Amino acid sequence: MLRRKAAEKLDAAAAALHKVGGKAGTAVANAALAPLRNQIDLGCTNCTRGKCKKH
Template structure:
C-alpha cells in the first residue's frame, strides 16, 4: 500500500512532532500517524539513515 518514501515522511513527521511537542507531540503522532504507519511493511527508516534516537 505505502512504500519507502511514504514511510520516511511518516517517520520524519513523527520525529518532528516529538521534538516540537514532547508528550503532546507524541500523543498526536500516536493518534494520527501510528495507525497509518502500521500499514507500512518497512522498518524504521530513521534507523536506516542513522537519525533514529529511539532504537
C-alpha cells in the same frame, strides 16, 4: 519505492511532532500517524539512516 517514501515522510512528521511538542507531540504522532505507519511493511527509516532516537 512509493512505500519507502511514504514511510520516510511519516517518520519525519512523527519526529517533527516530537521535537516541537515533546511528550504531547509524541502522543499525537502515535494516535494519528501510527495506524498509517503500521500499514507500511518497512522498518523505521530513521534507524537505517542512524537518526532514530527511539530504537
